[in-house]
Amino acid sequence: MSTYTAPLNDIRFALHDVIKVEPLFAKMGFDDANAELIDAVLEEAARFSNTVLSPLNAVGDQHGCKLDKTSHEVTTAPGFKQAYQQFVEGGWTGLTSAVEYGGQGMPETLGMATSEMVSGGNLAWSLFPLLSHGAVEALKHYGQDWQKEVFLKPLVEGTWTGTMCLTEPHAGTDLGLLKTRAEPNADGSYAITGTKIFITAGEHDLVDNIVHLVLAKLPDAPAGPKGISLFVTPKFKVGQDGVVGERNALHCGALEHKMGIHGSSTCVMNFDGAQGWLVGEPHKGLQAMFVMMNSARLGVGIQGLSQSERATQGALRYARERLQSRAPKGAINPDKPADPIIAQPDVRRMLLTNKALTEGGRLLAIHAYTQLDAAQHAKDPAEREQANTLVSFLTPITKACLTEWSIEATYNGIQAFGGHGFIAEHGMEQLARDARILTLYEGTTGIQALDLIGRKTAMTQGAGLKLFLAEVEQFIKDNAGNPLLAEFLPVLGAKANEWGKLTIDVVTRAASNPEELGAASNDYLFYSGYVVLAYWWARSVAATANSSQTDAFKQAKLETARFYYARILPRTLSHAAGIAAGADSLMAMDQARFDA
C-alpha cells in the first residue's frame, strides 16, 4: 500500500518564501488570510488528508462503486461517506466560496494548496466534492437570483454536490455535436432528454441531492456550439421556493469500467424529460460552461501534481529501504549484504526528476492560482485584466504539463520499485492507473496544447507570453549580481529569449498554413512548461536566501535546481526542433496510406 504525507513544508516554502502570498492576499482584500491562518488551514488539511483520506485510497480502488440496477442508486466504497461528512463538518467545501453563500471567502490559491493535499490523499475520493465548485461558479455568474438563492448554499456547505454534464457518446471535444434536447414546459422550466457519459459523481450516496449542470439544445437552437444552453437539473426537483420535491426524471444508467480512479463514480446519466431550469441566456451555455471548465482545468493540474508527489514519496521510501547490489564506487553499507538502491545514479535520476517536476510544478500552479485570485480581486481593473490574461495563458500549461508529469512521475514510481511496482499491494500501480485519467478529462493534452498555441498565443498576439517573459526578465535584472543565481540566469535568459523567437516563428508560419499550429502544439506546450519550470527553479534558489527553512532543505533546493538545469531543461532542445520542423512531415501521408 502506498503511503502519503502531505508535503506541508514544501507548500509553505512555496507560498511564503517563493511566491510570498501574504502581501498579495492583503492587497486583494483577503484580510483574514494572514500567515497564521494560512498555516493553520494547511496543517488541518494535511491532518485530514494523512489520517482520513489516505488510508481510504486503496480501499476505493479495490471496492469501487456499486450501482443497484433497480433503484439506480450508487453506493461508494466503505468509509467514503464518513470521510465526506467529516469534510463537510470541517467546512472544507466552502473554503474559497463567497461568504454571502456560506463560504469562508478564502483565496483560491489557498484552496489549491489544500486541494493538492486532498487529492494526494485520495484522488478518487476528491472528485466527489470537486465539481461543486464549478457549479457554484457557473450559478454565481449566470444563474437567476432564485437559482442562486436555492442552489448555492447547499452546494457551498456540501449537503449537495454538483456535476458538469457535457460529454455525450458522439460529442466530446466537439460539444457542438451534442444531441440532448430541452423542450419548454408550461411552468417556465424545460424537459431535458438525452444521454450524458463520463459524468463524475453523477450518482452517489454521499449527499441528499445532486445538482447537474447540463448542456442541451433548445428546439430553435442554431447548429453547432452556438446553439447550446445550460440547465440546472437536480436529482430531486427543487422549486423556486427552495422546497425539495419529488425525484426528477434522470438516473444513472451505468457506471463506466475504468482503468483507474475506481473509487469515483463515473456515470452514464440518462435524462428522460427531467425538469431543468435555464441558466443564463439561451444558446449561451458554452460561455457559462467555460467558467466551470477553466477552474476545473487548473484543478486537474493540481490533481496531477498530487499524484506526482505521492509517487515521489513512495519511490523515495523504497529507494532508501531496498537493499540490492553495491554502489558504483564500492559499498556504502558494508555491514549489510547490499546497498540501498538510492546509491545507484540511475535511480537518483528518477527520484530527482520526480522531485524537480513536482516541486517546480507546485510553484507553476500556485503562481497560476495567484493570478486567478488577482483576476477577480485585484483593486485595479487593469491589474485584473492583466492577471486574467496571464492565468488564461498559464491554464493549459498547468493542466497539461502537471498531468503529463504525473504520468512520468508515476512511471518512475513503478520503475523504482522494479517488478514490485507492478503488484497491487505496493500501491504504485494504482497511482499510475489513477493518474492516467488526468491527461484525458477536462480536455486532453492535445486540446490543451492547441488552446495554448492557438487561443492563448496566436489569437492574442502572445499577450500572456509577453507578461510572463516580462516577469522573467525583471527577475533576471533584479538578481543580476546574485552569486547564488550566476549559474542559472544566463541559461534562463537564453531560453526565455528562444521561447519568444520560436513563438513568432510558428505564429508567422501559421498565418499562411493553419496546420502549423497543431503540428507544433505538443512540442510548444512542453517547451513552454520546461522554460516556466526553469524560472521557478531559479526563483526557488533565490528564495532560499531569506527562508527560515533548514540548511539541508535549502541545499536540496540548490541541488535540485542544478539537476533540473543539467538533466531536464535540455529536453527543450528536442522540443525546439519539433516546433521548427513544420507541418509537412505530419500532413503528407494520405490517411489511407497509414496502413497501406
Next chain:
Amino acid sequence: MSTYTAPLNDIRFALHDVIKVEPLFAKMGFDDANAELIDAVLEEAARFSNTVLSPLNAVGDQHGCKLDKTSHEVTTAPGFKQAYQQFVEGGWTGLTSAVEYGGQGMPETLGMATSEMVSGGNLAWSLFPLLSHGAVEALKHYGQDWQKEVFLKPLVEGTWTGTMCLTEPHAGTDLGLLKTRAEPNADGSYAITGTKIFITAGEHDLVDNIVHLVLAKLPDAPAGPKGISLFVTPKFKVGQDGVVGERNALHCGALEHKMGIHGSSTCVMNFDGAQGWLVGEPHKGLQAMFVMMNSARLGVGIQGLSQSERATQGALRYARERLQSRAPKGAINPDKPADPIIAQPDVRRMLLTNKALTEGGRLLAIHAYTQLDAAQHAKDPAEREQANTLVSFLTPITKACLTEWSIEATYNGIQAFGGHGFIAEHGMEQLARDARILTLYEGTTGIQALDLIGRKTAMTQGAGLKLFLAEVEQFIKDNAGNPLLAEFLPVLGAKANEWGKLTIDVVTRAASNPEELGAASNDYLFYSGYVVLAYWWARSVAATANSSQTDAFKQAKLETARFYYARILPRTLSHAAGIAAGADSLMAMDQARFDA
C-alpha cells in the same frame, strides 16, 4: 474491445525486402527455410493469432487466473487451455527447437516473427509457452544427457512447460542475495527449499507437468552471485528413466495481484524440500541462467513491439472513425457533421510516432535475431563470434527500447481515444496495463541501460558498437549516389559519428569515476535506440526500390522515414546533453536531503 490483425505485410517487407533473410538462412544451413516456407509459417501464425488468440485477450484480462487454495491448482481463463492445445497441435512450441528433440529446427528469426504475432494477439496467453524455450536452451547447453533425454522432448512438443525461478522477495536484480537452499539427497538429487516470487506460468492447467529451473545455493556455496547453482525441479517428479512419478514438494502459494497481464499466472512458488537435479556445474548456475535470460530479454523486446503494433492499430482505426471538429484547413467531410480526427496534425503526430517506432523497432529486432542465429549457425567461427558480439550489444537496446516504446505507443493509443481510452470496453487501457510489465521483468530498463553502457560497451572497448557503426558506414557508402536517400544519409552519418564520440567521452570519464556510467546510462540507451532506428528507416526507404509492395506502401515508408527524421530523431539532442552532463548533478544530494 481492441482488435488486432497480425501485421503480415510489414513483417514480410522487413524479412524479405529489408533484411533479406532467405540468403542469410541458406548460408547458415537452414535449407528448408526458403521464402515459400517462411510465408506459409507467417500466414498460419497470423491466422492463429487473429482468430484464436486475439479474441481471448479481453477474456483473460477479465477472468484472470484462479488459485484453489486447497489443491494449489491454478485454473486459467476460459478458452486458454483449448488455445494452448491448438498451439501444440500446430507444432508451434518446437518451431525453432532442434530437430533431434522433436523441434522443427527453424531459425530464431522466424520464431521471433511468429512470436510477435502471438504476443500481439494475446500477451498474457503468450507467456505460458514462452519460458519453455529458455528452459530448453539451458538444458540443451548445460544439462546432463539423461536430463536432455527426459525433459527436452515434452518441453519442445509442449506437453510440459518450463519456468525460470530466479527472483525472491529480497533478491531481484541482485541474485547473489538469494536464500533458497539445495541440500544433497542420497540418490544424487537435491532437496530444494525456499520461496520464489514473480514466477510466470509457475502453476496452471494447460499441461501435465511443469519444469521449474530453480536457482539455489548449495551448503558449501560461496557468498554472492558466484555461489548460485541451477536445478531442474519438476512439478511431478521425473526419474532418470523418464517415468513421471509423484507430486513434488512444491506448490503455488499465491497469485500476484497485478496491474495487467491478468490472464497470465504470476506465482509465488514455495519449495519445501522439493526434489531437484543439478544442471551444469555447482556454483555456476548464473552462467546457465544467462543463456535463458538473454533469449528471454530479446523475447520481451518482441512483446513490447507487439503491444505497440496493437495500440497503433487501435488508435488508427479510431482516428479514422471518430468524427469530431473540423480539419484545420476547413471541412474535408462537408456532408458529415464533423471530420475524422486523423485530420488533426497532433493526432497524426501520435499515429506517426507509433508507426515509426513500431515498424522501425521491428527491423531492429529482426536484425538482432539474425545475429542470434548467426552466432549459433554461421559456418565461420569468426563470423559466429562477431555475430555474438553484435547480438549481445543489441540485446539491451532491443529489450529496453522496444518495451519503452510500447509504453509510449500504448500511451498514445489511449490518448487518441480521449476519455474513451480510459474505459475498459475499448481495450486500449488493457494494452497500457499489460505493456507496463515489459520495462520491469527480465531486468528493468535501468538494468538494460547499465548492461549496454557497461558490460556491452565500456568493458568491450565498444566492440559491438564498432560492428554496428561499420555496418552503417558501409550502408552509407553503398548508397552514396542513391537519390532516394540523399535527404537521410548526411543526418545518419552525423548521428553515427556523434554516437561514437559520446561513447568515447563517457567511457573516458568513467575510467576515473564509475558513477559516470550509471549517470549517463538511460540517456545513452535512448540515444542509441534512436540512432539505430534512423539507420533502419534509411534502410527501409532504400529497400522500397526493389520491393514488390504497392506504391502506397512504399510511399508510406518514405513519408514515415521523413517524419522519423523530422520529429523523433531530434530526441537525440536532449539525450546527448544528458550523456554529456556528467554524474555530479545526480550524486551531489545526500540521501537524507531528498525530503529535507
